[in-house]
Amino acid sequence: MAEPKGGYFGKMLEVDLTAGKSTVRALDEAVLRDYIGGEGLGAYLLYKELPAKADPLSPANVFMMLTGPFNGTACPSARLNVSFKSPHTGIYGHSQVGGPIGNEIKWAGWDVVMLKGKSPKPVYIAIHNDKVEIRDASAVWGKDTYATEEFMKEDLKDDEYKTMVIGPAGEKQVYFSCIIVDRFRAAGRSGGGAVLGSKNVKGIAVKGTKAVPVVNVEAFNKAAKEAWDLGHNVEAWAGIKRWGTGGLMEFANYVSGSLVTKNYSTSWFADVNMIGGEEASRTFWKRHVSCPNCPIHCMKLGVVRTGGNYDGLIAEGPEYETGVMMGSNLGISDLDACMKGIETCDAMGLDTISTGNTIGFAMELMERGILTPADHDGMKLEWGNAETAIEMVNKIANKEGKAGALLSLGVKRMAEKIGKDSIKYAIHVKGQELAAHDPRGFKPRGVSYAMGQLGGCHHEGNSPEGQAIWAYLSSMVLCSFMAGVPWSKRNPGIVCDMLNPLTGWNTTPDEYWATAKRIITIMRSFNIREAGISRKDDVLPVRLRTEALPEGPKKGAVFTDEDTKKMQDDYYAYYGWDENGIPTEETLKKLKLDFTVADVRKKA
Amino acid sequence: MSERSPDDIDRPEVSNTSRRCFLKRSAQLAGGIALAIQPLAPALAAEAKPAAPAPAPAAKKPEDRMKYLFVQREHCTGCRSCEFACSQFHEKGIVRPGVARIHVKRFHGVVDIPVICWHCEDSPCVKACPTNPKAIAKDKDTNIINYIDDKTCLGAKCNKCIEACPANFLRRHPETGKPMFCDLCDGDPHCVKACKAQAEDTAAAMRASKVGFGVNLAYRDVTPKEAAKALHTSLFYPNKDGERR
Numbered sequence: 001m002a003e004p005k006g007g008y009f010g011k012m013l014e015v016d017l018t019a020g021k022s023t024v025r026a027l028d029e030a031v032l033r034d035y036i037g038g039e040g041l042g043a044y045l046l047y048k049e050l051p052a053k054a055d056p057l058s059p060a061n062v063f064m065m066l067t068g069p070f071n072g073t074a075c076p077s078a079r080l081n082v083s084f085k086s087p088h089t090g091i092y093g094h095s096q097v098g099g100p101i102g103n104e105i106k107w108a109g110w111d112v113v114m115l116k117g118k119s120p121k122p123v124y125i126a127i128h129n130d131k132v133e134i135r136d137a138s139a140v141w142g143k144d145t146y147a148t149e150e151f152m153k154e155d156l157k158d159d160e161y162k163t164m165v166i167g168p169a170g171e172k173q174v175y176f177s178c179i180i181v182d183r184f185r186a187a188g189r190s191g192g193g194a195v196l197g198s199k200n201v202k203g204i205a206v207k208g209t210k211a212v213p214v215v216n217v218e219a220f221n222k223a224a225k226e227a228w229d230l231g232h233n234v235e236a237w238a239g240i241k242r243w244g245t246g247g248l249m250e251f252a253n254y255v256s257g258s259l260v261t262k263n264y265s266t267s268w269f270a271d272v273n274m275i276g277g278e279e280a281s282r283t284f285w286k287r288h289v290s291c292p293n294c295p296i297h298c299m300k301l302g303v304v305r306t307g308g309n310y311d312g313l314i315a316e317g318p319e320y321e322t323g324v325m326m327g328s329n330l331g332i333s334d335l336d337a338c339m340k341g342i343e344t345c346d347a348m349g350l351d352t353i354s355t356g357n358t359i360g361f362a363m364e365l366m367e368r369g370i371l372t373p374a375d376h377d378g379m380k381l382e383w384g385n386a387e388t389a390i391e392m393v394n395k396i397a398n399k400e401g402k403a404g405a406l407l408s409l410g411v412k413r414m415a416e417k418i419g420k421d422s423i424k425y426a427i428h429v430k431g432q433e434l435a436a437h438d439p440r441g442f443k444p445r446g447v448s449y450a451m452g453q454l455g456g457c458h459h460e461g462n463s464p465e466g467q468a469i470w471a472y473l474s475s476m477v478l479c480s481f482m483a484g485v486p487w488s489k490r491n492p493g494i495v496c497d498m499l500n501p502l503t504g505w506n507t508t509p510d511e512y513w514a515t516a517k518r519i520i521t522i523m524r525s526f527n528i529r530e531a532g533i534s535r536k537d538d539v540l541p542v543r544l545r546t547e548a549l550p551e552g553p554k555k556g557a558v559f560t561d562e563d564t565k566k567m568q569d570d571y572y573a574y575y576g577w578d579e580n581g582i583p584t585e586e587t588l589k590k591l592k593l594d595f596t597v598a599d600v601r602k603k604a
Numbered sequence: 605m606s607e608r609s610p611d612d613i614d615r616p617e618v619s620n621t622s623r624r625c626f627l628k629r630s631a632q633l634a635g636g637i638a639l640a641i642q643p644l645a646p647a648l649a650a651e652a653k654p655a656a657p658a659p660a661p662a663a664k665k666p667e668d669r670m671k672y673l674f675v676q677r678e679h680c681t682g683c684r685s686c687e688f689a690c691s692q693f694h695e696k697g698i699v700r701p702g703v704a705r706i707h708v709k710r711f712h713g714v715v716d717i718p719v720i721c722w723h724c725e726d727s728p729c730v731k732a733c734p735t736n737p738k739a740i741a742k743d744k745d746t747n748i749i750n751y752i753d754d755k756t757c758l759g760a761k762c763n764k765c766i767e768a769c770p771a772n773f774l775r776r777h778p779e780t781g782k783p784m785f786c787d788l789c790d791g792d793p794h795c796v797k798a799c800k801a802q803a804e805d806t807a808a809a810m811r812a813s814k815v816g817f818g819v820n821l822a823y824r825d826v827t828p829k830e831a832a833k834a835l836h837t838s839l840f841y842p843n844k845d846g847e848r849r
Contacts, residue, residue, distance in 0.1 A: 074688060074699050100684075107702060129778075146713060146849070159709070183713045209702025209778040217697035232800060286839045287714070288801075290683030295800045297681040301714055303848075305841045312843025314714055 002029040006215035007069035007503040008037075013110045013132065015125060017199055018059060018117030022132045027111055033505060033515075034592060037068035037111065039094050040475035040519035042083025045112070046092065047526050047596065056087035056191075057173055057198040059118035065105060065164070065204070068477035072106035072212040074224035075498055076231055077294040077482035080105065080164075080181070081474065086190040087198075088175040088354070088410060089431040089455045091527040093190030094474075096459075097164075098291040098299075099181040102477060104162040107208030119200040122171075124152055126161070127206045137202035142168055144347040145180040152205045165203035166193040167349025169397035173197045174408045176354035176433070177397075180346060184289075184299065184316035188351040189432065189457055219501035227494055231482040232295040240481060241288070244300045245320035247277030249328070252320070257441030257554030260434075261328045262383055263360035264427050264543055267438045268552030271333030279335050280318055289316075296481050302339070310336045315343035321458070324436035325356025330363060331383030341390050348397035354410060357433035359392050361411050364425050370418060377401040427541045430455035430533065440544055441554040443563060450540050450564070451571045453523035464574035468516035475519055517575055518591040521583050524575075525596040528582060535581040538568055669791025671747040673706075673720045677835055681801045682716030684708050689798030693789050702778055705786045706795045711832030712848070714840065719828045721786035722771045723747045729785075732768035734758075740765070740785065749785045757782045772827055 003026070004010045010032070012025045035041040042064050054060040063084045071078040080102030086093025105113060108129050115125075119134070122141040126133045140151045148165040162182065169177035170193030177193030178186045196202075214220050231237070239247050252259035253272040261269040273279060284302035291299075304313040317323055318338060326332065326341035345352040363381045365371035373380045377395075381388055395404035406414060411433050415426035427434045432455025439446035444462035451467065452460025459480065461467030469491065473483045476495070487494050492512040499507050527533040539545070540559050548558040572579065576587035588597050687701035687708060695703065708718045727742045727749060739756035742749045751757065760781030766774045774783040789795075826834070840848045 072699065074692065107700070149713065182710075209700075211691075211695065211698045211700035211702075214698060221692070221697050288681045289716070290681040290801075292683060293685050293688045294683055295685070297683065297801070303840045312841050312848070314840055314849060 001026060004029040004032055005504045006213045007073070007499070008032055008111050009106075009109050009210075009212070011110055012112040012114060013127070014114045014116065015132065015134070016117050017115060017119040017123070017134070017201065020119070020134055022134075032069075032111075033503075033507075034518060035522075036472065036475035036515060036519070037071075038066050038081035038096075038475040038477035039083065039471060040515070040522070041112065042066045042081060042094055043092055043519065043523045043526055045114070046083055046085065047522060047529075049114070049116075050085055052529055052599070054085065056085045056090065056093075057194060059116075059199065061085050061087075061195055061198070063115040063192070063195050063199065063201075065101075065113040066477065067102050067106045067111055068475060069499060069502060070476055070478060072103045072208075073214065073502065074221050074228075074293070075478070076224070076228045077291050077296070077479040078102055078106075079291065079477050079479055080187070081477045082179060082187045082192045084190075084192060084195045085530065086432075086455075087173070087194045088191035090531045091430060091455065091533060092453055092523050092530075093192065093195075094454065095179070095187035095189045095192055096474060096477065096479075097179065097181050097185050097187035098479065099162070099185040100292050101162040101164050101181050101204075101206055103292050104206040104208050106212055107210050108206055109208065109210045113204070115196075115199060115201060118198065122200050122202050124165075124203040124205065125201065126152075126156055127204070127208075128161075129208055129210060140202060141171060144168065145349050146183050146347060148203055149180075149183060152203055156205060158207065161205040161207045163203055163205045165349075166196045166201075167347060167397065169349045169408075170194055170197040171202075172397065172399050172408075174350065174396060174399065175410050175413075176351045176358075177349050178351040180349055184301070184346060186346065186351065188353060189454060191351075193349050214502055215504035216501035220498060223494065223497040223501065226490075227482075227487065227498060228293070228295065230490065230494070231486040234486045237296060237481070237486065240298050241296055243277035243281060244298045244317075246280050246300065246318045246323055248320040249276040249318070249323055250278065252324075252437070252441070253328075253552070255553060257549060257552045257557065258438040258445065259328055259441075259552075260324050260436045260438050262331050263329060263357075263364040263425060264434070264438060264541075265364070265547075266550050266552065267441045267554065268550075269328035269331075269333075272328060274333040275318060275323055275327040275335045275338050277318075280323075284335060284339065291479065294479065294482060296479075298481055304336045304339060306336060308336055310340045313340060313343060315339045316346070317342045321436045322352040322356075325353050325360075326389075329356050329360045329436070330386070330389050332386045332389065333384065334386055337386030337390070341386065341393060344390055344393045344397075348393065350393065350397055353435045354433040355393060355396060357427060358396070358407050358411055358414070359389055361414065361422075361425060361427065362392075362407055363389075365418065365422055368421070368425075370420050370422055375402060376406070377403040379403050424542055427543060428456050429540065430531075430537050432456040434458075434541070438544070438549070439540060440549050440557045440559055441552070443557075443559065446540055446544075446559055446563065447567055447571070450538050450567065453520065453527060464571045467520060467571075468513060468574075471519040471523075472512060472516040475515075514591065518593065520575060521577075521587065521591055522593055522596065524577070524581075524583060525588070525593065525600045529596075529599040533581075535568060535572075535579070538571075538581055539564055669746055670788055670793055670796070671791075672723050673786070673788070673793060673796070675718045675720055677715075677717055677831055678839070679801050680708065680716045680718055682708055682710060683801065685798045685800065686718060686795035689794040690789075693794040703784060705784050707775070709828060709832075711829070712836045715832050715835045717828045717832045717835070719773055720771065721749065721773045722825060723749065723786070723788070724770065728768040728770060729765035729774065729783075732764040734762065734764050746788070746791055748787045748790070750787045751785070754782060770825075770827065772829070 066081045083094040122137045124137040145167040173194040178188040287301040288297035289299040290297040327338040412431040434456040435458035448460040461470035687704035690704040691700040
């Protein structure tokens with residue numbers, strides 16, 4: 001076992017919550033080189049550490065916070081990855097989150113923090129460099145995310161700790177509960193909040209003062225400066241700096257025809273001007289906020305100041321996903337109410353995408369009479385009724401009443417429970433609700449939803465090659481706005497230029513592509529082992545394959561069976577999987593994944 | 605739920621011109637396709653503030669050296685690039701914000717305040733240093749405060765300069781326990797050069813050239829906590845309970 005020379009500390013902190021003990025484990029340089037970190041290393045460790053077919057909400061599940069080689073270095077915009085077996089989808093679950101905590105974990109001297117077992121009482125974990133404490137959190141059990149953050153900083157008597165917390169939804173183990181970093185940033189997808197809640201962990205606070213070792217400082221800093229400049233100087237990013245992703249709402253409505261509206265029934269929302277980026281910048285936004293060492297400052301903080309019920313509400317957004325899912329998807333055309341919905345999700349610790357999608361689904365079922373107010377606590381969910389929608393968010397978070405219990409199941413389980421025609425309107429892939437881009441209007445996004453290893457996630461890459469790039473970037477835990485478009489012309493060269501002087505390796509573009517394929521394939525292997533995922537699961541929801549868009553710039557577009565077949569065939573061919581979507585033995589061996597052969601080929 | 609009427613708020617009509625520009629811009633933003641850029645009609649005219657003066661150019665002659673730091677706090681995006689640059693300069697190219705002289709603190713969960721040395725005229729830290737001879741000194745010409753001989757400093761056994769610092773700026777080095785002073789990178793501060801907060805934001809002419817450092821004297825002599833309170837109050841709006849959260 002070789003120790004890494006640079007870019008990593010080669011150390012993993014394993015916290016056994018059942019015993020209340022922590023141990024230090026070494027990470028082998030060869031493993032780090034094969035899986036890089038973040039998503040890739042997470043999949044590898046989960047494959048090795050998790051007993052096959054373990055219940056995601058049992059103490060057996062493994063929760064990991066993973067950094068990448070670039071966290072805590074001069075490379076811009078490094079984030080944090082959390083990985084676990086998802087309680088929402090039953091397959092590999094991971095989520096990326098911005099904010100300072102990824103770097104802080106690295107500066108504390110850890111590449112990975114792994115939580116195992118279950119604490120007997122509510123706790124939070126405080127990490128200050130090598131010092132690890134498991135502290136009582138009973139006082140804030142049941143409190144919202146912001147109060148929890150404040151409590152942890154006060155309890156530790158140091159406001160320089162960076163925090164990551166769950167809200168009431170995570171405690172109640174709502175399947176799509178999220179983890180909130182720095183009050184406004186969320187590791188949203190796949191239900192990481194529920195996994196932490198099942199372990200009785202309310203949060204993690206980290207403070208680090210170490211430095212990441214670099215093998216060749218001068219060469220690394222030069223490449224990192226180039227990477228920073230690429231991100232800063234992209235002309236197209238002026239819009240992201242100015243409007244964040246919220247500005248894409250108008251674009252999706254008027255140009256790409258992919259603005260999700262009223263539970264995917266259309267992609268045209270006449271009132272988009274009332275909730276989009278321009279409206280937000282006129283009436284709501286106050287500040288631009290950045291992730292560490294990032295010049296793009298895509299996050300917008302604002303305060304409601306237009307009078308009315310929500311006056312004085314401080315919130316973050318609307319981002320493209322949050323604004324669409326809590327706005328046009330619910331037919332809401334009041335920005336203040338939309339922001340209240342988003343803020344409630346953040347405070348309660350719910351994934352805004354899944355929450356918005358689930359409420360939209362229920363609204364449609366009610367409109368069609370499949371669900372009635374009588375069996376829904378008398379609540380009448382209808383398009384554009386923001387107050388009821390916000391009340392519903394609170395009910396989901398607390399699993400309150402019949403309505404809260406039903407909607408906290410998420411779209412797939414709801415459809416299974418309700419039956420009837422509801423499956424026609426259920427918008428999910430592999431149990432994960434789709435995000436705010438309609439793949440009928442923008443077909444490449446269908447690849448991300450249908451073929452991505454996370455289920456219906458918009459962030460997995462829009463082509464087979466795109467998914468390989470994303471897998472690598474997510475393993476380095478870099479941001480898509482920095483490492484995606486801005487670096488695209490210099491990729492993978494820019495990555496190798498930074499990685500080699502940092503670590504002392506000699507990674508080539510060929511190795512880059514092989515590593516990316518290895519990461520995708522091990523995630524697939526894990527999904528096959530846990531849930532028998534195959535070709536039949538790699539499809540978009542029925543509605544997107546059968547109903548054409550009724551209006552808007554892409555009127556008449558539908559994701560046809562030919563589109564699906566071509567997408568699947570191209571994808572399996574690119575990764576060397578068989579026609580059923582199962583990696584072949586040859587591919588597995590070529591990618592040094594021999595240990596998965598028995599599990600994977602058994603299913604074929 | 606109260607409906608907002610157009611009278612509630614000054615909400616300019618979206619003209620065709622700006623709509624078109626916006627779509628163009630959105631197209632660039634989504635696809636990364638370079639299109640010709642038209643300056644956008646400033647939508648934020650009502651919120652416009654006078655543009656900050658450009659930061660001082662890199663010091664070459666002694667009289668051009670920067671002698672003070674000033675922070676335009678309302679422009680700070682909390683990216684901590686200044687911390688990265690500071691530690692890179694002082695730690696031989698290695699990033700280590702834990703020992704950066706400048707540090708950005710977040711207050712009330714919503715405002716970021718860069719905490720800097722004021723380079724006070726009367727240097728209370730130097731006055732407070734109890735050793736004889738003193739461990740630290742300030743150079744009158746350059747305003748640099750630094751160790752004369754850091755072996756003289758008592759480190760963790762003493763807290764005098766940290767207590768005396770009116771800016772709440774001084775922090776201890778995590779290993780040596782000795783406080784870290786701002787030497788202004790010998791008159792050419794790297795934090796200032798690294799700051800690109802909201803700079804070159806070509807989409808919004810009103811916000812162009814805003815960087816987090818300026819030369820406004822009003823930004824000095826306010827403690828980080830007071831500064832945070834002032835910024836919090838001026839940016840955010842109280843809710844019905846009179847709270848800002």
